[in-house]
Amino acid sequence: xxxxxxxxxxxxxxxxxxxxxxxxxLDIDTQQGKLKxxxxxxxxxxxxxxxxxxxxxxxxxxxxxxxxxxxxxKKTGYSPVSASQKSDSTE
Numbered sequence: 001x002x003x004x005x006x007x008x009x010x011x012x013x014x015x016x017x018x019x020x021x022x023x024x025x026l027d028i029d030t031q032q033g034k035l036k037x038x039x040x041x042x043x044x045x046x047x048x049x050x051x052x053x054x055x056x057x058x059x060x061x062x063x064x065x066x067x068x069x070x071x072x073x074k075k076t077g078y079s080p081v082s083a084s085q086k087s088d089s090t091e
Contacts, residue, residue: 006071011040013075014064020056020073027057035060038071 003026011020025039042054064072 001066006038006066009066009069009071011038011058011071011073014072015075018075020058023071024055038063 003023006026007023009023011023012018013020021040021042023038024041026035027037027039028034029036037057037059040056040058042056058073062074062076064074066072
């Protein structure tokens with residue numbers, strides 16, 4: 001599966017049905033070559049119209065299912081992502 005295919009899917013919190021946002025990036029462990037999680041741009045902040053985009057990291061172990069149209073995730077274990085964390089994790 002390509003990242004562009006993942007980016008088109010809604011990310012939904014399984015417990016509440018809340019749409020969390022869209023995938024903007026992947027968190028990859030380059031040492032081990034493994035996917036650590038998904039970086040989401042939070043809904044309502046797309047395009048950075050009112051400042052910087054807010055992002056959230058969903059750890060890989062919190063992903064329940066990747067379906068045809070949506071990605072279901074558990075609503076625990078999320079953490080905000082700062083620009084420095086994002087650049088550190090993708091290097």
